[in-house]
Amino acid sequence: MSASKETEGAVAVITIRNPPVNALSQQAVESILKVLKEVQFDPAVKAIVICGENGKFSAGADIRTFENIGQKSDSLSHFLEDVNSMAEKSEKPVIAAIEGVALGGGLELALGCHYRVAHVKARLGLTEVLLGIFPGAGGTQRLPRLIGLLPALEMITTGKIVFAPVALKLGLIDSVTEDNTIKAAIHFAQNVIGKPLESRRLCTKPIQCPPNMETIFNDSKIKLKKLFHGAISHQLCVEAIRAAVQLPFAEGILKERELLFSIFNSEQARDQAKARQYAFFAERRVTKWTTPSGANWKSASPHPIGVAAVIGLGTMGRGIVVCLAKAQIQVIAVEQDGKQLEMGRKAVTKILERETLTMQQRGLALMSDSFGSITFTLDFNSLKNADLVIEAVYENMALKKEIFKQLSSICMPEAFLCTNTSGLNIDEIASVTGRPHLVIGTHFFSPAHIMKLLEVVRGYHSSPTTISTVINLSKVLGKIGVVVGNCPSFVGNRMMGPYLHQAIFLLEDGCYPEEVDKVLEEFGLAMGPFRMSDLVGLDVGWRSRMESGLTGPKLLPGALVRQREGKRYSPLPDILCEKGRFGQKTGRGWYQYETVGGRNAVPDPWVQNFLHDYRKAHTIKQKPTSQNEILEWCLYPLINEGFNVLEEEIASGPEDIDVIYNNGYGWPRHMGGPMFYASMVGLPKVLTKLEVFYENNPDIPSLKPSGLLKKLVKQGSPPLKEWRSQLGYQNSKL
């Protein structure tokens, strides 16, 4: 049974029951249809309320079934629109009682109802586009009729979710309640029994259109192309809304169906939808973490964190303080230096003021006193009150060890000690404490209060409770925590290494930064390698290369300019740094910027001349490189490193890597993530290309194909979901 009926006087209450989120499977939809028909013919029923079991209206169509639907998926949307249309045509008022979520097909169902009553905390959105499809059960035709063209265009093309108070302002719902939503909806229903319904049927409503509609549609398509880098579903949304404006309702519904069907007829659109749906489930999969020692999410219980401390109020520390406070956790923010403390306090206050404003705009009544309280202090002893400490000072092993030594004696014996590092050895840091089992790495991404990713780096001694506590904390902070192993640069940055080197080698061989960036940005990456390096700052890598003796004063005399320890090395970024070109922060890097700190990257003739002279000085012949060659040359070594990471048990599955790339490195979701992309390109193709690259460039070791990649190809390239079973520990120790 996926829908049931009870009556409250003259009001029938239909409850959708499909745990955990009342997804609309074919069975659920058929069941709602059946009960809805029954109540239509029941003379005792004068009004109908539709709600969802367990405080959730519905999370929309059942995404799990999409894989098997394929070409026939049209039938699910068809069915769903049948229910919506039956509700709409009903001669008895139908009221949606929305608690929790009304997303995708769930909201489309609510749009078929005559009225919508929602709980104040309910979230509503037509999120289909984020799964590579679009609202195919009347949503593109009904929403613009209800809330107007422009707000509907925004919600449908971006998948934006709004909270009930904003939905009320938009006219998306009719009433908001802070009490029991079902009771409020029944009460609402009793009041509208017998009232005329014609004006409540969205199918009959005209759309109010501004005169410059065509410009609006065209501009929207251009904007979406930039924002979502060539994802097809966003463009189709605009077409469906155009149909809503230009055609009568019934014809618009047919057009919506035709456009939905076009997704299944286009290989590219289908692949993009598959990639996005894979990315959705991958994010749920990574919460079910495992470690090589056999610990896993089921075997450990997280500890709640009431008080957290942050050490260091630089850019990262400030962002971390903000996300803890936003999660209503009490924060102790510690600095060594009074001036830094004051600057940190001001910066945090400013960000929180902005956040308060955004929350108010999003209809969240949260004011600044709803944030966790923050104590700014120079007193290290105040750390004794923290359940968990996050050290966020700059990347220096000696300094971090010094701090952890102090933490070990100051903090409560059961307090968790986290280090925010993008690549330092967690075990070395843990070794100076008397509690290595409570020490763990938390690699936040900048800006820490915005970026969703958190790499949770388990040390050799990190206990399952420690891992579980930090993963749980990441959820509380609204982030996606991915458990990774301890190795230099962990997962994301480690895979970036070969990619960035390959991009720089392209400059030696004849390309220009803007050419390489263009190819990777057209592929869908948020930023090409050179724009990204300019943003991060070229000096970051330069300092670390100097530290490890690859350049600068520690470089051994007699080293060849373009080689280190027999491997190909490019001194190009070092030379740029020596010339003070650190990127955006100095106004010059691989590009030039209008000002110091400027964002607008403009190709720099200086760089072009410099590269020209460099090639001449080293007698390098400029090789023509096609767009496809640039793509393969940069991405395949990144993917290869991903296979190495899996083989070494640093990431526990391909989904973990893909979640890291989608949420921390600007990988386009409609390409699923690098490992998903490799599976779509075909592992044999990736392997063959790497073999050729390596044969021609034996001095670039990262081109050597990974053992796991070779093994998978030998096994006939099994689908990605089977790769985990090929990794040593996954099955053996659980």
Ligand SMILES: CCCCCCCC/C=C\C/C=C/C(=O)SCCNC(=O)CCNC(=O)[C@H](O)C(C)(C)COP(=O)(O)OP(=O)(O)OC[C@H]1O[C@@H](n2cnc3c(N)ncnc32)[C@H](O)[C@@H]1OP(=O)(O)O
């Ligand atoms: C090749 C393409 C074929 C396409 C076929 C087209 C048919 C078109 C028909 C009609 C148009 C309508 C389409 C849609 O409705 S698409 C679905 C739109 N809905 C969403 O985008 C919502 C997705 N869900 C979420 O955002 C969240 O899950 C949440 C906010 C509802 C709840 O979040 P949270 O409390 O954090 O819990 P989890 O995310 O962990 O979810 C719990 C559990 O539930 C599973 N789940 C969630 N949503 C769905 C769903 N729509 N279908 C199936 N399963 C869902 C989720 O996977 C978790 O499961 P677990 O990992 O096993 O625990």
